[in-house]
Amino acid sequence: MANSEELPLNLYRTMRLIRAFEERCLEMSLTGEIVGGIHPYIGQEAVAAGVCSQLRPQDVITSTHRGHGHVLARGADPARMLAEICGKTTGLNLGRGGSMHAADVSLGILGANGIVGAGAPIAVGAAWAGRQSGREVVAAAFFGDGALSQGVVLEAFNLAAVWSLPVVFVCENNGYSTTLPVDQALAGDAVSRAAGFGMTSMAVDGMDAEEVAARTAEAVDACRRGAGPVFLECRTYRFFGHHSFEQQMTLNYREEAEVAGWRERDPLELQRTRLPREAVEAVDAEIARTIDAAVDFARSSEAPDPADALAHLYADGTTGRPGTV
Template identity: 60%
Template sequence: MTSADLYRTVRLIRRFEERAIEFVRSGEIVGGIHPYLGEEGIAAGVCAALSADDVITSTHRGHGHVLARGVDPARLFAELMGRESGLNKGRGGSMHAADFSLGILGANAIVGAAGSIATGAAWALRQQGRDSAAVTFFGDGAMNEGMLLEAFNLAALWQVPVIFVCENNGYATTMPVSSAVAGSITARARAFGMPAFTIDGQDPEKVLEATTVAVARARAGRGPTFLECTTYRFDAHHTFEHRARISYRSAEEISVGQSRDPVEIQGERLSPGERAAIDDELENVLDAAAGFALGSAHPDPAAALEYLYASPEVPR
């Protein structure tokens, strides 16, 4: 993975999210989204360390994860718009994107719930004799959820090849970490007997380096690793805040948080010409992706009850 490849990923996520916010404002995306602006370096660095046989689970703020894993932005736009050509035929929307062909076992709107899914998937892959690893992303707020702590316990007890990635952006919705988490986030993970590290989540290359070590450890049968990636959410928790004008962060704090931009950090490692070429390329990609999504059909209301069960039987 080159510096240019990492830049391409963080820039793709940034511009995708900015355009998605525009589609929320225009009404093409109904219900809003949880923007990933400012956290792009984590998804880019983590997913760059994975192979095609690895799997991930994501969160309600998951567009960056699935894009970094290789999802077609055209189909992701279509999914956010509720179109039939979307990743999940418009049924999943912003918080439940999945693509099993890419090892994306799904985003999950239940805080902390995807950790147990990833742990179970990693255990199953190991039982099949494969050396695949699983990554589960979650926020700092999930550190107080019992489901995630149970996943820590089983992963450490059974030496499951899973990497727990905590995207610590400082807030669980509007509550500061200092008001919600007693002690240290990494100390909680270490208490289960797994190695835990705090990483600069704004630097994609540092995230890649740490994840590469964790994945190698998992493949070698040495069990789970916990990575706390410190970051800062540049935008709202949810686009609803753009209208509600909720105030819980000072202008000074936001300015300091935005001063370390993962897109700029990675972009400065490229020549101006190389960076401009990638920017232009991605604008064309996203123009085509948006056009594809806007031109796609909405699902037939008569099919609203399809795809609810593993059985092809349609409920009545």
């Protein structure tokens, strides 16, 4: 967690890293270097940067199918993250997690998750386990607006509130559940729904990294004081489609004017205006070198050996039940 003087530039650095990383991933997915495509986080960088800036090394996060930004903001190595997405053995998870399941437990990253809302109960479990073992652990659970109607998320709210667990529930409301507008998918509103569980709940400008950081600081402080879970609805927007495949499809669920309007509130550009030009240019150059090095690392790394396909499936080292292989 950076001090207040370092925070503005560090927030920009994190967002710049995420943006450059995602732009390169988009390019590589469209050329086929990244098989299966990605869910771009472009436009939502302020949420990951702001939340993770307020966490301590012992804290943990759970992520989503749109999780590259969270993983990078928590401090994962961009080179190993890209290698993971490319399915290489040097990846964070030996190339087996891919884009939607990257994890680094050493950094408190308990995993991105391809199941909508599935990270919420994992975060609750981690917070409970921390308390049981006498460790001061705050868990931050990221999920989208579409997860607010998933039963497991509501169950996680309930359990965290009943047990007064130190969990910050971070809803990234980007306005759409894939292509369905949130006002057609969600009865009531996100903050009221979470407040119904008796936890502190608030809406946040998810395009302003400094506001996200400030509200997260309040939430984390409440968790550490034993005040129970906190819900943050970060109102944000993804500049690209739900998935990179939308670049090759014709989907007309968003008006061009709507996208353009949100782009006028680009979180990177907002943060850029708060910083000296020389500092911004230095960060931009630094991140460009980092991304180029990550691409070189991923491209030069080895692909997994098919003979090892059944390795690393079980904690005890078992490769499969007798008679199955």
